Amino acid sequence: MQPVISQIKYNDHDIDILRLDLMHEGFQGNKYYKLKYNIEEAKDLGCSTILTFGGAFSNHIYATALAGKLHGLKTIGIIRGENDMHNPTINFWRENEMVLRFISREEYKRKDEPAFLNKLRDTFGKYYLIPEGGTNKAAIRGCTEILSGLENKYDFIFCAVGTGGTLAGIISTPNIKSKIIGVSVLKGMDLLTEKVTTLISNNNSNWEINFNYHLGGYAKYDQKLMEFIDQFKSNYSILPDPVYTGKVFYAIFDLIDKNYFSPGKKILAIHSGGLQGWDGWNYRFTNK
Numbered sequence: 001m002q003p004v005i006s007q008i009k010y011n012d013h014d015i016d017i018l019r020l021d022l023m024h025e026g027f028q029g030n031k032y033y034k035l036k037y038n039i040e041e042a043k044d045l046g047c048s049t050i051l052t053f054g055g056a057f058s059n060h061i062y063a064t065a066l067a068g069k070l071h072g073l074k075t076i077g078i079i080r081g082e083n084d085m086h087n088p089t090i091n092f093w094r095e096n097e098m099v100l101r102f103i104s105r106e107e108y109k110r111k112d113e114p115a116f117l118n119k120l121r122d123t124f125g126k127y128y129l130i131p132e133g134g135t136n137k138a139a140i141r142g143c144t145e146i147l148s149g150l151e152n153k154y155d156f157i158f159c160a161v162g163t164g165g166t167l168a169g170i171i172s173t174p175n176i177k178s179k180i181i182g183v184s185v186l187k188g189m190d191l192l193t194e195k196v197t198t199l200i201s202n203n204n205s206n207w208e209i210n211f212n213y214h215l216g217g218y219a220k221y222d223q224k225l226m227e228f229i230d231q232f233k234s235n236y237s238i239l240p241d242p243v244y245t246g247k248v249f250y251a252i253f254d255l256i257d258k259n260y261f262s263p264g265k266k267i268l269a270i271h272s273g274g275l276q277g278w279d280g281w282n283y284r285f286t287n288k
């Protein structure tokens, strides 16, 4: 796969955008890299079923359903909360033949407990487990390939941070020279920096997580962000997703406004995909 890069300009600063959103429709973005070696490992272990966890609008569940379909693997999604027959995201999972089990928020908290996982084994048989959000060793290994060929071209590289798996992979890129800045889209993640430190596979310390742009938390937004996304789309013909990359581009532009970057610094933003999330977003915030 050849990386596609779009070049944009904002206030005399050039910004390159790595267009992971242009990869396979649906199976686009960082989720492709996060699942790549998990699928390989499941197959190597002779596991024909993948089981994983997520919320009702999860991009990770979406990508897992699609990847399972493409690779002939059965997928099981253990979903937090109630079924909603009108939710387009859930309907897509179903169309891709994912088996869905909806559980209460209370029960969902047990998702990492061995006893709970064993019970699921009694119900569903042998499965390959991918944790919520898809972050594990195999996922991080996949994400070390995102920057292939771009290791020393930039002074700054920006990416969105949810569970931190993608960021950990990017930090672990062999021979990476750039300063890496993760933009957290969640609130109250005081331990995220420590968590990412434990996930990285080299001793790169040239990175940080910026916690100033979550706008109140996961999938939280304000009018300014929505206007920014509209403007961005019409100025550059690139559509960010509302949950992750919208906040990353917003952060970069705000940092430029605040003179964070000295002139001539080379900036790369990773568009990690997630565009299918707009269906769920519109359903959730505009149609109801």
Ligand SMILES: *Cc1c(COP(=O)(O)O)cnc(C)c1O
Binding pocket: 029, 030, 031, 059, 060, 133, 135, 160, 161, 162, 163, 164, 165, 166, 167, 241, 244, 245, 272, 273, 274, 275
């Ligand atoms: C899942 C996702 C992320 C966050 O990835 P993590 O590895 O959980 O930090 C970023 N961007 C998009 C578009 C995503 O779907």
